[in-house]
Amino acid sequence: MTRHFLNLSDAGGDAIAAMIADAIDRKAARVAAGLFKGAADRDAPLAGRTLAMIFEKNSTRTRVSFDMAIRQLGGTSMVMDAGSMQIGRGETVADTARVLSRMVDAIMIRTDDHAKIEEMAAHATVPVINGLTDLSHPCQIVADLLTVIEHGLALPGSQWAWLGDGNNVLHSIVEAAGLFKFDVRMGVPEGYDPDPRFAAEAQARGAAITLSRDAGAAVAGADVVVTDTWISMGQAGGEAKLKAMMPYQVTPALMAQAKADARFLHCLPAHRGEEVTAEVIDGPQSLIWDEAENRLHAQKSVLLWAFGLLG
Ligand code: CP
């Protein structure tokens, strides 16, 4: 069976735990060996493999982390903007999947429509990895879990607070909550709720997922406080949305209602003064630079899993 990674559940909790453990080991081994960032890990487990990356939307972290990840595993990559491919002028996703499957060993795609990545996976005979869709961002959340674990958090029973838009990143956090049995309190203004299917599935797996219009209630006693841009790529913005989101801005006063050692996460890119103030995102509780670096370490593990070498 070809291993696609469209959502966290495609791998499941045990495999994601194995990914995180391997990421911690590989990260430490590279530090111990004093390797340059572009040098391959000693075992170069993906030597000879090529990853094709397709971007329909902008990216800094996803693009660079996957590119460096495959290099550090001994393989190579190619990065393509969808607009410069034939897919950008109407070639079908299915035909693109069939052709790429004949030439490369895995495909990572960032697309505006989750249905497209499902179609790609249905027709590809090599692994397809979700580099963000309108629905979910699973690779980000593997990095986020790795980050909070590195910073001493035991996931089961932990309390996470999400503030702001009910978006793709939140969907994957809620999915992770079901897999790792932690709770998520979502502070989201009316009209911007997340897709309820993720909460229903996580709750069926034993996580407590609650939705509140009160930012303080969402954040009270939280171990982890997370936010993201109020206007995701491809979304309509506007004053009305910014106004609705303002009470959910992560400020020092809001952070003070979480646990004293609460950690702050943001997948980046950030908008200081909108979803979070500079004091918080640049403050001592913020883990954002470790979180960004961990995209690299986590994406190596996702690739190893996709190639059947982990989990
Ligand atoms: N967090 C994240 O996915 O960043 P990019 O959009 O820069 O890839």
Ligand code: NVA
């Ligand atoms: N929710 C954001 C995440 C960016 C990494 C977006 O989709 O634009």
